[in-house]
Amino acid sequence: MWKQFAARAFWTLLFATFVQVTATPLHAELQIEGKPKWGLDGRVTPHHFNLLTVRVFNNSDDPWQGAVSLTPILGFQPVDVPVLQPDLYIEPYGTRDLQFITYLESASDTRLEWGPLIRGRIRAEDTYTVDEPDDSPGPVAVELIRPEGRSTLQSVPAFSEDLFPTNPIVLNKLSRVYLDHTPRWQEPQIQAFRDWLFAGGTVSLIADNLGEYPEFPASLSELNEPSDRISVGAGLVERLSSTFQPSPVKRPAKEQFQNYLNLDPNRTIFSRLRAITTPEHNWPLIYTMATIYLLLLFPGCWFLGRKQGDYRLTYGVILATVALFSFGFHSVGKRGYGEETSIHSVVLAKAGPPGRWVVKQWTNLFVTTGSQYLIVHPQLNVAYSSGQSNERIPGQALNPPNGLLMTEVPAFSNRTIIDGGVAQTVGLPIQVEQLRVENGEVKEIRLLPGSGQAWPENLTGYAIFQNNLVQLSVSDGVLVPTGSDGNVARRSPLQSYINDASVSAYNAYQYRNRDENPPSKLLDMNEWTLIADDLGIENFDQLVNGTIFAEDKVHVYLKTSLSTDFFAGEEISPQQNGFVIYSHQLPIPPRSQ
Template sequence: MRAALRRAGRFVSAAAIVLAAASPLCGLSVQEAIWGFDGQVVPDRINILSVLVANDTGLPFNRTLQLYKRSPIQRLGATHLKDCFIAPFGQRWVQFHTHNSESNEEWVLSWGRGLTESTTLNSPRLGPPARVLLTDRSDPFARRISLKGFPEEIFPVTAAATDGLHSLVIDHVPQWEPVRRRAFLDWLHRGGTVHLLADPKGQRLEFPATLSVLNTDLDRFRVGAGRVVRHNLTRTKMDYRQLAARGFPSLKLQKQDDWQSITRIEDPVFRRLRNFTRADHNWWFIYIFALIYIVLIGPVNYLLGRKWRDYRLTILLFVGGVVVFSFVFERIGRRGHGESAAVYSLSYVRPVGPGTYDVTQWLNVFVTRGAYYHIEHPCPHNLYSTCQITERVNGAIRSGKDGTFAVDIPLYSSRAFLHRGIMKGPDLGLKIARWGGGGPEDLVLGVGPEFPKDVLRMWAFAGGNFRELVASGSTLRTAGTTTRKADFLKLQSVLGSADFMPLGYPGEREKDVDVLKSYRQMIKPLIAFSLGGANAFRLNVTGDRPLTNCVQVFITAKRHENFGLKENPFGTEKGYVMYHVCLFQE
């Protein structure tokens, strides 16, 4: 009897262990997942993914969450990591930063190696930048709205994560900590739009000193490159039709039918940057030895085997050929880019304050020593992505405060990646000295003492037209002829700028690549990218209200040292930066 009881006890214990191991999600559950600001993501931009996770057990949850994209056969890109602590029976929001290109992407959130310790998230939908109402989930009226809402508690902590936000509708004073207030103000200075409604009682909003820039008597005013519009309506009466009637139509994501259009900005940029540092191999020598190797171990070995009666000789010839040619290929394949590591970058920056910029950087690092490299930029918050849609990257991304990108880069190879952050830089001191308004004709701009000396090219855009800028003493003046936007950014023009030989050809050397010319040819695709894609990209954003009394200035110059890596283990770092500045006529 006692033996039977002991066996029964062991059976119950084993069953309990099995049931505990098979319990759903091992105590962690995903309550909600929000892509972007309105359930959609903007293609080829850094988007936010906000996940509400809950701890369903009486024990603390303290693990590292892993987010990765996968195809039917493998993971894609690097893995995003986020440390997460949740008290017993508690819940919290966790925010990731992803780069999205397709609407059918499959993303997996994992917190262990067990079969039940991961979940597949809903696939993101592509859309234009969002126009949403900032909501307080503790507000009982939060759901009684026609506009899409976004919880104020998960507003990003850096403006670098707001690529997917176009307009923010506000009808109450948000209870933000300082870092979120700073991110909001940076986004507004960069060019965001704020619609201020009356509070639920119909009263005008009054903001604290930390948001005092919103306290003016004007119904329409500017904050940096951003705009603020007051509406004498409450949230219950405001909808997208009202906004459209007041001059703010909904944005649309338009798809180009032309198969030649640029699919992603990363395609031409990354390939050109890789071309600057591709391995300097003697391809004719490699091809000749490869042909000799194939002939030797194939037809020659077969014919000698029929002639020689001792099979051991043919085996010896085969093994010897493999050894000798392996050594030859290993030696001629080790040569790199001048035997030194290098970093090339292209940056696109917009000011969010004097000497402070919202920075988007495309970088390619080339190494001559295989290792696990630690990459970091001098930003309060760093966001990284490999932008991969075809292959897995052995690396880990920790975006956010003091964010880093740790990646394995093999011997004599390169790794391209994207970086977003708020960085210090030179104060260009641009101001309008003379302008008649309308188009860019007869435009004169004053510059500050920190204006870059090594300028590649400059353009002014106003009234739907482009015109080149040239330096004249301490000023910039328009020169040449005026070109309409449709002609300046027409598909053939931009594609011509992005044309290249991605893999090179036999006999081509690194010295044959004109780096300066290549950077110059990337200017038009980058301008088109900054204007929502224009007509040169497969997907572009349309419907945005054009800026009035504004001239947009695009200045491409050598990279400022402040836009470099925090600690550079790669040696030489070169690049160019495009400054995109909006100037308004008083």
């Protein structure tokens, strides 16, 4: 953890002091080799962090030094903040595989540029436009192959194991990995693979021609279990024969998902977070001052000029009036009712291996002093974005693993931030005491807190199976359905909670009435937006038809107050409020189905 912060401190110094990086010799030439590849299957997931793999080649006799950045493009204009990969050194005729993690609101063009980094900015030697990719309408399955190896499965896209990402936040649509050998991975790749597996992924091991399965090191010991099927956290490891061939994947037609594209998590969440700290100006006083100001200039100064006949006096009064009212408008307009720099966040944390959580966090920073702000979270391998897909934001984000965001924020304004990474914290683990599902409904559920822990006082819980939701509350130290002894007596359809009002109302002006929408209510409104985002709900016909729900898992969501494990640096503001939703997927016991 501290090594991570030490590395970030170095990059902070780079941004804060604008140290000039040694320029590349003019005759060194960097090129893009081949075609950049999105994700693991060439597709992207809107409203999520996505992986872009780029191979660069130094086509010269001299070493190349500099930086490469990636920026989303809207039309011909860059938007969001560029993601910067600094301090690159590529030997003559050498190649590097670069992996950028960038947030995409929708499938769009992106632009790569490279050159020496001078005063914190790239002096571009050249650019490359990555064409708009296809988006992924459904779960993704891939076969991991050795570098330069060949695929053995006919209907599954192949992905080179050496390019497996180190941040599980980009694996949200990956459902299954086929593997017939032991990957040669670095520790960060092993950790990301285990995070993905424990969070709900499926690993299919394929035997060789002798019926033998690969042997894995201790760090992947879960894969050595000889059983045909074994649960690992919320994930699954299964063993298949050497002759296995998966059925062709039938991707849902894109047209099926164009009728009710109602879920827009960024705009919805950020509109509510911004409304919490929007300055409340004294508009009656401002309008009164504006009226007096105009009347003093005309006809006041006009009458003064006609009566006195001295233009110097008239000009002096005009200048004094402008100066006085400029100061007045600045004093009255800059503050509402004593606003202070504050941070509000909502967090979705998916359970990984013990003590690790895959985190996606939305934050709104409101400042009263304009300045350059450094945003750093205590999570590992953090990727950053402003979440703004329609405008360029001043600043830059450093590409993981040393992720941070440096951005300029004017006084009395907001800056939105999305980050994704891995939190190393105890969090809110659970133990399943009882779980019974019959006829597509949760009949019984009893949950205990993790070993040595107690339930937090302000806990809200839900259990979701397919399209049915059960509210949970603590009774005698056990989390059970609300108002019951463990037997579920009352269920609600999920669309009673995830509806147009709860996940798509992103007009912030409707939240300006503080009496009707106090800060606590505005925060709580985001609860179902986060749950819908985690379930992968993109539109309401998916919800009603139940086309996205797993048939073998119960989703449990536990909401509690924001802890310091998710603070965006207390040096910016000690006032950081919000909540965390801990997401668990519980495999259904075979006898209960």
